[in-house]
Every structure is written in structure tokens, then in C-alpha cells.
Amino acid sequence: MAQPQVEGKWEGGGKDSRLYWKVRGEKQREIRARYDRLKPFLNERSRRLWAGNESLAFGRGGVRAVAEALGMSGQRVIAGRRELERGACEPASGKKERQRRTGGGRKRWVDHQPEMMQAIEQIVDPATRGDSHGTAEVEFEKPAQDQPGIKAAGMVGEREEHQPNSV
Secondary structure, three states, rough: OOOEEEEEEEEOOOOHHHHHHHHHHHHHHHHHHHHHHHHHHOOOHHHHHHHHHHHHHHOOHHHHHHHHOOOOOOHHHHHHHHHHHHHHOOOOOOOOOOOOOOOOOOOOOOOOOOHHHHHHHHHOOHHHHHHHHOOOOOOOOOOHOOOOOOOOOOOOOOOOOOOOOOO
């Protein structure tokens, strides 16, 4: 049953916070639904900007609500908000543009320690290096069944007697 409304100013449901959490959860579901529709078309920067815009539209508590709804870091949402508040620094163009600056990422360890590669090459003999494609010609020792007195694992038969060579 619906309760009659009391005349007067609504005070935000301070006595019963369940209404706030219900509305917040509903808004979060709507945000998630919109995000899921757009996600395949968004790149890293546009996701951040979109999340920042949604947090601004949400109002107080928007950063946390949007971060929870989208499953992303609150810092990422804040960065998007800051970028929006600063204004557009790069015009949107139709051409393919880089998301990150060139030269980003971890440098190769060989660039930091070139002497390490030389040391490894001295330790590892070229004939013993692995060949993942099986193209290297490698000589193996004779199989065990060809050597007198040694029986290969899994072979059935009589044991060979080893006769010392007489010189």
C-alpha cells in the first residue's frame, strides 16, 4: 500500500538510506548498459572520457559509482573528468591516431646491459642451443641397443653379455 504524501519539503531520505542506494544501483545499471553498447567502438582515451562524463552527470559520488558500475579504477574516472574539465587539447580527427606516445613501454634488457648478451653467448655453445623448428642437424650418440652390454628401456629379449676385447 502506498503511504500518503505529507506536505512539505523532501529532506533526501536521511532517515531511510535504502532509497538512496536503490536509486544509485538503478543509475549504475543504466550506466553499465550504455557503456556495454558503446564499448566495442571506444578506445582507451574515449573510455576514460566517457566515464569522466558519466561521473559528472551522476553528481555527488559519481566517481565511485561510475567506477563500480564499469569495473574500472576510480583514478581512471578522475583522469577522464580532469581531461574534460581542462577542455579539448587534441581535436578529434578522422585519421588513425596513436593512443600512447612513441617509445613507451619497457626497454629491452639487451639495450640496458649489452655485455649480458655477449656473456650468455660465450657460455652457451652454438651446437647446444635449442632449435624449436627442428631444422638444425644434430648428431646423437648410438642408441642403447647398439652398444654391447646395455639394454634400452622397454626392450624385451635376452640380455647381451659383454665380452671384453682382447688385444
